[in-house]
Amino acid sequence: MASSSCFHVILFCSFLFFTSTIAQNQTSFRPKGLIIPVMKDGSTLQYLTQIQQRTPLVPVSLTLDLGGQFLWVDCDQGYVSSSYKPARCRSAQCSLAGATGCGECFSPPRPGCNNNTCGLFPDNTVTRTATSGELASDVVSVQSSNGKNPGRNVSDKNFLFVCGATFLLQGLASGVKGMAGLGRTRISLPSQFSAEFSFPRKFAVCLSSSKSKGVVLFGDGPYFFLPNREFSNNDFQYTPLLINPVSTASAFSAGQPSSEYFIGVKSVKINQKVVPINTTLLSIDNQGVGGTKISTVNPYTVLETSLYNAITNFFVKELANVTRVASVAPFGACFDSRNIGSTRVGPAVPQIDLVLQNENVIWTIFGANSMVQVSENVLCLGFVDGGVNSRTSIVIGGHTIEDNLLQLDIARSRLGFTSSILFRQTTCANFNFTSIA
Numbered sequence: 233m234a235s236s237s238c239f240h241v242i243l244f245c246s247f248l249f250f251t252s253t254i255a256q257n258q259t260s261f262r263p264k265g266l267i268i269p270v271m272k273d274g275s276t277l278q279y280l281t282q283i284q285q286r287t288p289l290v291p292v293s294l295t296l297d298l299g300g301q302f303l304w305v306d307c308d309q310g311y312v313s314s315s316y317k318p319a320r321c322r323s324a325q326c327s328l329a330g331a332t333g334c335g336e337c338f339s340p341p342r343p344g345c346n347n348n349t350c351g352l353f354p355d356n357t358v359t360r361t362a363t364s365g366e367l368a369s370d371v372v373s374v375q376s377s378n379g380k381n382p383g384r385n386v387s388d389k390n391f392l393f394v395c396g397a398t399f400l401l402q403g404l405a406s407g408v409k410g411m412a413g414l415g416r417t418r419i420s421l422p423s424q425f426s427a428e429f430s431f432p433r434k435f436a437v438c439l440s441s442s443k444s445k446g447v448v449l450f451g452d453g454p455y456f457f458l459p460n461r462e463f464s465n466n467d468f469q470y471t472p473l474l475i476n477p478v479s480t481a482s483a484f485s486a487g488q489p490s491s492e493y494f495i496g497v498k499s500v501k502i503n504q505k506v507v508p509i510n511t512t513l514l515s516i517d518n519q520g521v522g523g524t525k526i527s528t529v530n531p532y533t534v535l536e537t538s539l540y541n542a543i544t545n546f547f548v549k550e551l552a553n554v555t556r557v558a559s560v561a562p563f564g565a566c567f568d569s570r571n572i573g574s575t576r577v578g579p580a581v582p583q584i585d586l587v588l589q590n591e592n593v594i595w596t597i598f599g600a601n602s603m604v605q606v607s608e609n610v611l612c613l614g615f616v617d618g619g620v621n622s623r624t625s626i627v628i629g630g631h632t633i634e635d636n637l638l639q640l641d642i643a644r645s646r647l648g649f650t651s652s653i654l655f656r657q658t659t660c661a662n663f664n665f666t667s668i669a
Contacts, residue, residue, distance in 0.1 A: 261376075261384070261386070262429055262430055262431075263376030263377065263383065263386055263429055263431070263451075264376070264377065264378050264379060264431065264451055264452075265376070265377045265378070265379060265431055265449055265450050265451025265452065266374050266375065266376055266377060266386070266425055266429070266449075266450040266451065267374070267375050267376075267377040267382055267447055267448065267449050267450070267663075268281045268282070268283060268374055268375075268412075268447070268448050268450075269281060269282065269445040269446070269447060269665065270296055270437075270438075270439060270440070270445060270446040270447060270448055271440075271443075271445055271446070272439070272440065272443070272446075272630075273405040273406075274443075275405065275406070276358075276403075276404070276405045277531035277630065278295045278296075278358065278404065278405045278408075278529070278531075279295070279296040279439055279446075279528050279630060280293055280294065280295055280296065280405055280408065281293075281294050281296050281412055281448065282294065283372055283373070283374055283412070284372070284373040284374070284385070285305070285313075285370055285371065285372050285373070285391075285393075286311070286312070286313035286315065286316070286370055286371060287313050287314045287315035287370075287371050289371065289373055292305060292409050292410065293405075293407050293408050293409055294408060294409065294410050294411055294412040295358065295404050295405060295408050295410075295411045295412070295529070296411075296412050296414070296448070296528050297357050297411045297412065297413050297414065297415070297528060297529055298414050298415070298437065298492070298493060298526060298527060298528040298529075299357070299413075299414070299415045299416075299490070299491055299492030299493055299525065299526075299527060299529075300357060300411055300412065300413025300414060300415050300420070300491065301352075301355075301413050301415050301417045301419075301420065301491045302329070302352070302354075302392070302393060302394055302413045302415075302417060302419045302420055303372075303391070303392075303393040303394070303410065303411070303412055303413060303420075303421060304354035304365060304393060304394040304395070304396040304400075304410045304411055304413070305393060305395065305396060305409050305410035306395075306396055306397070306398050306400065306401055306409050306410055307342075307343040307344030307365075307366070307395035307396065308344060308397055308398040309398050311342075311343040311344065311395070312343075313343065313370055313371075315370055315371050315389070316343045316368060316369075316370050317368060317369045317370070317390070318343075318346040318349040318366055318367070318368045319331070319349055319350050319366075319367040319368055319369065319392070320348055320349060320350070321334035321348050321349060321350050322334075322350075323350070325350075325367065325369065325392060326350035326367060328392070328418050328419060329350070329352060329367055329392060329418065329419045330352075330417075330418070331350040331351060331352050331367050332350070333350060333351060334348065334349070334350055335347075335349055335350070335351050335364070335366070336348070337349075337366075343366075343368065343395060344365065344366050344368075344395030344397075345366065346366060349366050349367065349368075350366075350367050351364050351365055351366050351367055351394070352364075352365060352367055352394045353365065354394045354395075354396035354400060354410075354411075355400075356400045356401075356402070356403060356404065356411065357411070357529045358403050358404060358529050359402060359403035361399075361400060361402075361403075362400075363396065363397050363399075363400060365394040365395045365396050365397070366394065366395045367392065367393075367394055368392070368393060368394070368395060369390040369391060369392050369393070370390075370391060370393065371387055371388070371389050371391065372387065372388050372391035372393075373385050373386065373387040373388075374386065374425075375667075377449060377451075379449070379451075379453060379454055379455055379456055380456040380664060381664050381665075381666060381667060382665060382666075382667045383667070386429065388424065388425070388428045388429075391424055391428075392419045392424060393419075396410060413491070414435065414437075414448070414640075415491030415492060415493070416473075416475075416490075416491045416492070416493065416642055417491045420491070421450070422434070422435045422450055422640070422642060423642065425450045425451075426450070426451070429451075431450070431451040431452065432451060432452045432641075432643060433641075433642045433643040434451070434452060434639060434640060434641040434642060434643060434644075435448060435449060435450045435451070435639070435640055435642075436448070436449045436453065436455055436637060436638060436639045436640070437528075437633070437637075437638045437640070438455075438457075438635075438636075438637050438638070438653075438660035438663065439528070439630060439633055439634045439635070439636075439660055440634065440635070440659065440660040440661040441600065441631075441634040441635050441659070441660070441661075442659070442661050444661035445661060445663070445665060446634075446660040446661060446663070447660065447663040447665075449663075453465065453639065455637065456663075456664070457653070457658045457659075457660075457662040457663055457664075458658065458662040458663075458664055459657075459658070459662070461653075461656050461657070461658040461662070463637055463650065463653075463656075465648075467637075467650055468637075468639055468648030468649060468650060469593050469594075469595070469648070469649055469650075469651075470593075470646050470647065470648050470649075471495050471496065471588040471589055471593055471595075471646065471647050471649070472495070472496065472589065472645060472646055472647075473493055473494065473495065473640070473641075473642075473645045473646055473647055474494040474495060474496055474516065474523065475489055475490070475494070475645075476489065476490035476492065476494050476516050476520050476523060476525070477489055477490075477516070477518065477520055478490065478519060478520025479491070479520070480492060480520060480525070480623050480624055490520065490525075492525045492526075492527070493525060493526050493640060493647065494516065494523050494524060494525045495524050495525075495526070495588065495647055496514075496523075496524070496588060496589055497514050497524045497586050497587065497588060497626060498511070498514065498587050498588060498589065498590075499511065499514075499587045500539075500543060500584065500585065500586060500587070501584070501585040501587060501594075502543070502546050502547055502550050502582050502583070502584050502585075503550045503582040503583065504583075504585070505546075505550075507542055507543055507546045508542060508546075509538070509539055509542045509543070510538055510539070513536055513538070513539060513625040514625060514626070520623070521623055521624075522624070522625050523624060523625060523626070524586075524624070524625065524626040524627075524628065525624050525626075525627055525628070526627075526628045526633065526638070526647075527627050527628065527629055527630070528629075528630050528633075530627050530629035530630065531629055531630050531631060532562070532563075532604070532614045532615065532616050532629045532630070532631050532632070533614065533615050533616065533626070533627060533628050533629045533631070533632045534615075534616045534617075534618040534622070534624075534626075534627040534629060535615055535616070535617065535618055535622075535625070535626055535627075536618055536619070536620070536622045536625040536626070537617055537618070537619055537620045537622070538620070539625060539626065540564075540615060540616075540617040540618065541617075543584075543615065544564055544565050544613060544615065547565060547581075547582060547584070547613055548565050550582040551567065551581055551582060553571070554567045554568065554571045554572055555567065555568040555571055556568075557610055559612075560606045560607070560610060560612055562616045562617075563604065563606070563612035563613060563614065563615070563616070564612075564613070564615075564617065565612060565613040566606065566610055566611065566612040566613075567610070567611050567612070568609060568610070569605065569608075569609050569610060569611040570609055572611060575598075575599065576654055576655065576657075577598035577599060577600050577652045577654045577655060578598055578599030578600025578601070578602075578603060578652075578654070579599035579600070579603045579611055580599060581599045581602060581603055581611075583596050583597065583598055583599075583602075584596070584597040584602055585597070595649055595651060596651045596652075597632060597651075598651070598652050598654075600634075600635065600652060600654060601614075601631060601632045601633070601634060601635070601636070601652060602614055602615075602632070604631065614631050614632070616629075634660065635652055635653055635654055635659050635660050636649060636650055636651060636652055636653065636660075637649070637650045637653055637660070638650075
């Protein structure tokens, strides 16, 4: 009997050691990076992603906002979670988020409505509407990645976000419950993920031009795409990220620096010829007007009127051998596509170069990113007139950055860009979403 008891004690101790080791490995696991898939909604042309949130976890569909301040979701309808925690006034969470005001709620307590809490202003950057909302934390779960494949899911149990109101969802794609902000704030997705999982404060965006999934990769490279294409630091050109001193998002954030990503365009070339433009529009003035930003909520590149006219007219002259056809809204310059050839990087049209800090750093826009097929035989230059009083002179929209790999290094305040990866015989749809775990 003594021998049997001893055996059971040894077996029990071995079991404790084994389960303890598993638990330790689970808690000590630090992913190299994280990934979220990105799909283009055919109806709204918005770029959508999905995370898991709450307890128990539920999938939450979100519109991706590259310059968005933070994650916000609708808490008015169907938000149920046992791990929801409102951020109390004057707490460290409020300080981190830059939330200074305290609020009261006169309805029964629920997610989004609690007393003695701080709040921020979630904004729908598609419709440019905003309201007040409660700052809170909850569980967020996303897939880890080694740069090549997805791995196990990992969770941040205290991920900060803001509760929005149901009316803010108006204008967003069907099924969407909020917006995922990737901007330059301390509580955006990239900042919180890097702080929680101890990887560099940088991320890469690769939007697909097809119906297949693109990807956002949080953390450092190299980044791998099928078939066996690797993108490391040497594959990027780099340009500084500029800070607009005045937010361009909503009236509620007026007076604050913008969370969006601005770059310094010095000039524009078409077919390697300089386009005559008013270059003062390319600088950001002390009121936050002017400059160039990158956006995922604008489906096409938007230009201030004088820039739009100059660039469009120059492009038309360089494509004089192709028949013009009637304009198709929202585009002005449209052509008979039967007279346009095809290349690896899209329609054979004049390339457009954005000259950045010097003549050696150029973001080249090829036909796949400058032209939009609006009907069987009609191609249009995919730029939109933003008006004479546009706040930002150049907004580089989603179509222009599809199948371009962008790395946003927040810590070093620089943008890495590849121009079209179609030249590398791959696309943003070629990230391998086959799980390794």
